[in-house]
Amino acid sequence: MDFIKKINRPIFPFTAIIGQEEMKLALLLNVIDPKIGGVMIMGDRGTGKSTTIRAIADLLPQILVVEDDPFNSHPSNFELMSNEVKEGIENGQNLKKKYINVPMVDLPLGATEDRVCGTIDIEKALTEGIKSFEPGLLAKANRGILYVDEVNLLDDHLVDILLDSAASGWNTVEREGISIRHPARFVLVGSGNPEEGELRPQLLDRFGMHAEIKTVKDPFLRVQIVEQRSKFDQDPYSCLNEYRIEQNKLKNRILSAQEKLPSIAIDYALRVKISEICSELDVDGLRGDIVTNRAAKALAAYNNKEIVEIEDILLVIKLCLRHRLRKDPLDIIDSGSKVDKVVKEILT
CATH class of the missing domain: 3.40.50.300 (P-loop containing nucleotide triphosphate hydrolases)
Structure with missing residues (x-):
């Protein structure tokens, strides 16, 4: 080993x-709910x-796959397996499994x-x-x-x-x-x-x-980032060891959120507010509404809640909508500020 x-x-x-933080949050929510x-x-x-x-x-965390399968097929979930594996299961084959x-x-x-x-x-x-x-x-x-x-x-x-x-x-x-x-x-x-x-x-x-x-502007934070990177480059294994407990805590939190996700509820009134914001911002199609609902649920699961609260929506909605707004070359405010303004009027 x-x-x-x-x-x-x-x-x-x-x-x-x-x-x-914005990038880290977006990545965490996507691994909790890839949809x-x-x-x-x-x-x-x-x-x-x-x-x-x-x-x-x-x-x-590692995933369970069928050994020697080029598609990383899941041994029991039909949605995540290749046709060959499916046929093997139907024919009663004993499939070898492993974690990767x-x-x-x-x-x-x-x-x-x-x-x-x-x-x-x-x-x-x-x-x-x-x-x-x-x-x-x-x-x-x-x-x-x-x-x-x-x-x-x-x-x-x-x-x-x-x-x-x-x-x-x-x-x-x-x-x-x-x-x-x-x-x-x-x-x-x-x-x-x-x-x-x-x-x-x-x-x-x-x-x-x-x-x-x-780019980070604060000179003290910049020094901290540079020192952190230098420390890792000099001795990566001691740096990994230093963060092992925190890494394991976060790994368990992600696993727990993935399990909790199907049971997370979002109140009808909040769903209406999300759609009201999308409508006010003139977002084309319904992708914005769907993704915001999904992201808010993933965040609630990550924070170990049972239902989505306004704070969850406030944290994710800009990430979900800013790239869906129509670009106006004469606009003096950026799309993120535009989302903030409408969210403030409707949600707070």
Whole structure:
């Protein structure tokens, strides 16, 4: 076990990250309820976006999978297993199981559609009559996190594929009359720098939450962050040891929230208020309403509550709506302030 620890690259502990509360909250809520729809993190260079995303993946409890299955299939949940595993269960096969770390897949900017979705070996299909599928990154990311750095520089058709799979939970590959479908349930996390261009509004709207992060201005906090990072770089294992108790506490809190989530209720009057805010802000479609309801429930579960309270909505609503507002080039106030203003009028 010690040998495995030594060859694994140490990852900066999530609980040691200073500041950037908005980004941390959005990531935590998405791992509690992946149906929120992922998170887009926009901010300056060098603000710890990649570090935080890798840290949340490392923090998550291990998952039970079917051994040697390329899709990380769940051994009993039909929604999270491949057709081959399903057929094996129906035929009474005894499936081997094992625990693995939550998959964290990095999608490179130069990735092709075949690399993302997977490919069908046509030659094998024609010569041997066998459907041979080479799984792609979506298969590897099933039940995990798919991270796209500089998502605003990724080809639009690839972003479309990712968002469709994230929303439906399935990936379908069709070629020359052969069709393969497999589960692809993952938390989609995109990061980018607004200076390098924005995502198209219709793509941006498909991300459940949108966190904006800025460079820390307080010099004392900056020194603290630099010292924390230097300490980790010099001796990562003693730093991990120092935060082990806090990491385990947070891991248990996430597990408890995931179990509690289905029983969380949100009062009808509060649901009406959320929809009133969305209507007042002229948000297109109903995604804003749905995501805000989901995020508020996830936060209530995280805080060990039975029902959603106004405070929960106040904490998540900006993250859920700011990227869904129509952009007006003549507007002098940013979308976050606009959401704050309407929320204040309706909720407080």
